Amino acid sequence: MKTKRSDLAREFIENALFRIEENMRMLQKSLDFLKEEEVWKRPNETSNSVGNILVHLRGNITQYILAGLGGAEDLRERDAEFAVQGGLSKRELMEQIHALMQEVKSALKNLSDEQLTNYYKVQGFDLSGAGIVLHVVEHFSYHTGQIAFWTKSLKNRDLGFYEGVDLNIKNKNGC
Numbered sequence: 719m720k721t722k723r724s725d726l727a728r729e730f731i732e733n734a735l736f737r738i739e740e741n742m743r744m745l746q747k748s749l750d751f752l753k754e755e756e757v758w759k760r761p762n763e764t765s766n767s768v769g770n771i772l773v774h775l776r777g778n779i780t781q782y783i784l785a786g787l788g789g790a791e792d793l794r795e796r797d798a799e800f801a802v803q804g805g806l807s808k809r810e811l812m813e814q815i816h817a818l819m820q821e822v823k824s825a826l827k828n829l830s831d832e833q834l835t836n837y838y839k840v841q842g843f844d845l846s847g848a849g850i851v852l853h854v855v856e857h858f859s860y861h862t863g864q865i866a867f868w869t870k871s872l873k874n875r876d877l878g879f880y881e882g883v884d885l886n887i888k889n890k891n892g893c
Contacts (some may be wrong), residue, residue: 721770722830722831723829724831727829727831727834730834730848730851731763731826731827731851732831734826734837734851734852734854734855735819735823735826735827737809737855738822738823738841738855738858739856741858742816742819744862744865744866744877744879745772745812745815745851745862745865746812747867747877747879748768748862748865748877749768749811749812749865751873751877752768752869752872752873753873754807754808754810754874755809756768756856757811758803758804759872761868765816766800767803768803768808768865768868769802769804769806770799770800770828771791771861772811772812772814772815773799773802773806773811774800774861775815775858775861776799776814776815776818776887777795777796777799778794778796778844778854778857779818779819779822779858780795780818781840781841782792782840782850782853782854783825783826783850783851783854784825784836785840786845787833787838787847787851788825815829817868822854827853829847831845834847834851835847835848836849837872838850852889866879
């Protein structure tokens with residue numbers, strides 16, 4: 719059965735999927751520069767390690783998309799995400815994020831207009847389906863930026879996210 723979706727909803731979901739893929743690419747590039755022990759290093763006592771951020775993203779995205787929109791049981795233990803201090807390699811962390819994102823992408827591709835406009839109670843907030851998708855993309859991007867910043871700080875180097883792309887090209891009106 720084909721999902722009923724307007725052009726606007728289709729465009730919204732396609733862009734959300736594009737942003738998710740961009741964040742996955744940037745996460746992988748960042749982690750490629752880090753040594754195993756750096757994944758769990760905290761910049762200071764009030765900040766999180768890259769490992770904690772990845773565990774946190776898994777919890778948040780699962781709660782919002784799979785439980786919130788998808789109706790799965792909400793098993794999230796948010797405080798535990800920040801208490802973890804190791805035990806997973808960067809490969810394992812990325813495998814978990816990749817597996818989760820495959821589920822998320824499948825769920826997003828199958829959302830109907832009705833699901834995007836219905837309201838859901840997630841983490842104490844009343845959000846539309848579109849609001850949930852927007853939250854997940856924004857939250858994922860925010861933490862991807864934190865990981866990139868911490869990686870740049872540790873390695874004192876550009877991560878090459880847009881290597882070979884001229885980002886100085888001027889906009890032109892119309893497409």
